[in-house]
Amino acid sequence: MKRILVVFIIIFLMIPIEVFANTAEPPNIVIIVEDLPEGDDIQLISSNQVERVNRVKKGKEVYFAIYFKYTSYIENQEIRFQSSTGDFSIELPVKAFAYNTHYTLDYNSHQVSEGKSLIRSIKLISLRVSLTLLIEGFVFYLYKFRQKRSWLAFAVVNLLTQGYVNYILQGESPITPASYVFFSLVLLEFVVLIIEAISLPYLIKERRRAITFSCVLLANLMSFLLGGWMITNMPI
Secondary structure, eight states, X not given: OHHHHHHHHHHHHTSOOOOOOXXXXXXXXXXXXXXXXXXXOEEEEXXXXXXXXXXXXXXXXXXXXXXXXXXXXXXXXXXXXXXXXXXXXXXXXXXXXXXXXXXXXXXXXXXXXXXXXXHXXXXXXXXXXXXXXXXXXXXXXXXXOOOHHHHHHHHHHHHHHHHHHHHHHHTSOTTSOHXXXXXXXXXXXXXXXXXXHHHHHHHOOSSOHHHHHHHHHHHHHHHHHHHHHHHHHSOO
């Protein structure tokens, strides 16, 4: 019965909740330029009806947030870029405006597709989850957990919770200020802490529950600090 209750609590806390709020930013489109080669650069040089353009570079990616003068819709917008390999242009389809409408631009082929790349999202989520499991696993090892059952419980619970956290964070726009994403991370990590503080001391019998609980606290503190660094320095 207790195990059923733990599973129910985990599922309940991981149900995503939509929150709607006003924002100071006007509607815009965001163009993500992936896998920019080392030493290359790209700039947006012209577009119809552009009010302003924000350019952000993070790692091997460049983001262009484009704000148009007329914000009801965009219609066959031609956008010209200047890159290290020469000038080129792309054309966006007719699209009703939404907040942070995303397009992905392949730097090599100059092909544009709507939305974030699925492969990109999978790679980024996998990388962040792997780094988090590595650092939390190190803490788990320092607490002298050695039994396979303990490690299995640790792996399953953390894959679920960290997979959930990073899936939600991946929905953020890459141009969202790091402070806003950090606030989301605080809320998500608090939910994760509750889940793991309830489930892991119950599922792991190798050591006393107080020791397992302290391990959970330290591991989540370390993963929170790592998460703060990742959202600041890595693409989202």
